[in-house]
Amino acid sequence: MxxxxxxxxxxxxxxxxxxxxxxxxxxxxxxxxxxxxxxxxxxxxxxxxxxxxxxxxxxxxxxxxxxxxxxxxxxxxxxxxxxxxxxxxxxxxxxxxxxxxxxxxxxxxxxxxxxxxxxxGDSLLFPAAIRRLAARNAPGTARDALSGARLTEREAEVLRLMASGLSNVEIAERLFLGLQTVKTHVGNVLGKLGARDRTQAVIEAYESGFVSPLDGAGGA
Missing domain, CATH: 3.40.50.2300 (Response regulator)
Known part of the structure; x- marks a missing residue:
């Protein structure tokens, strides 16, 4: 590499x-x-x-x-x-x-x-620190959160877990899904948000108010 x-x-x-x-x-x-x-x-x-x-x-x-x-x-x-x-x-x-x-x-x-x-690309780098930065910089009030993305209920759930810092393996364990299924959901989320990678999807989730950076998190 x-x-x-x-x-x-x-x-x-x-x-x-x-x-x-x-x-x-x-x-x-x-x-x-x-x-x-x-x-x-x-x-x-x-x-x-x-x-x-x-x-x-x-x-x-x-x-x-x-x-x-x-x-x-x-x-x-x-x-x-x-x-x-x-x-x-x-x-x-x-x-x-x-x-x-x-x-x-x-x-x-x-x-x-x-x-x-x-x-x-299957986990977020320093999710807790990114969340703290988002709390300092993201809008204080939620907008119409990702309404145009048309995420399914499962995709929305996966995005929230991504934002909390969980890796694909951890998301699979949390939702009792196969790892490949989780990877498919993550790929769908990135595609619908037009996000280059996991970090960009999470930033968009914070910016839109879909996820609050002040919420509790599962990652460090």
């Missing part, structure tokens, strides 16, 4: 490279010091994941993520890298299409797990 590192600090890129390349299945295919370099490097190297610094001097991680995901035919997953998890920039990056975020102080095993989690 190929990873592109985008951070204006050489020391951060060096540390991330050392951590990722210690894993036999992960390879750093390229590095960039600014978001402006991302389109060309993605086109040239076709990474599976981009670890994107959220704050950079010329083109920041939010604009770089928006541009990448709107212009690439087969865009990679984007994980924004940040110093503070409650940074409003992080929520903006998630709304722009990032699949999750990673703290610069994360332990090596957490960094590796984050890359693998977004690639697998």
């Amino acid at each position: 190929g990873v592109l590192l985008v951070d204006d600090e050489q020391l951060v890129r060096t540390g991330l490279r050392a951590i990722l390349e210690s894993e036999p299945d992960l390879t750093v295919v390229a590095e960039a010091a600014d978001g402006a370099e991302v389109p060309g490097l993605v086109s040239r190297h076709r990474p599976d994941v981009v670890l994107m610094d959220v704050r950079m001097p010329t083109v920041d991680g939010i604009r770089a993520t928006e541009h990448l995901l709107s212009t690439s035919e087969f865009p990679p997953k984007v994980v924004v890298v940040t110093t503070f998890e409650n940074d409003d920039y992080v929520y903006d990056a998630l709304r722009a299409g990032a699949s999750g975020f990673l703290l610069k102080r994360a332990r090596p095993e957490e960094i590796v797990a984050a890359v693998r989690t977004v690639l697998a």
Whole structure:
């Protein structure tokens, strides 16, 4: 699996490279010091994941993520890298299409797990932190919650469990369904919402008021 590192600090890129390349299945295919370099490097190297610094001097991680995901035919997953998890920039990056975020102080095993989690796509990366960001940023009053999506009752139930942080396996256990059935429901939810991945579906659920970020959660 190929990873592109985008951070204006050489020391951060060096540390991330050392951590990722210690894993036999992960390879750093390229590095960039600014978001402006991302389109060309993605086109040239076709990474599976981009670890994107959220704050950079010329083109920041939010604009770089928006541009990448709107212009690439087969865009990679984007994980924004940040110093503070409650940074409003992080929520903006998630709304722009990032699949999750990673703290610069994360332990090596957490960094590796984050890359693998977004690639697998069957669970939410740091759901509790995403929920806290949504509580700070999502509208205070519910709108007509996803009325145009025409979710079935089961799909709506699956979306709520996704938003609570449950993985596909955990949802299957909770609803007494087969794993493949859950994957089908998740795929239907993503399709009806026009969501690129699980994170985008959950953000839409929060933004619409369909799910309250203040509700109790099953994930961490």
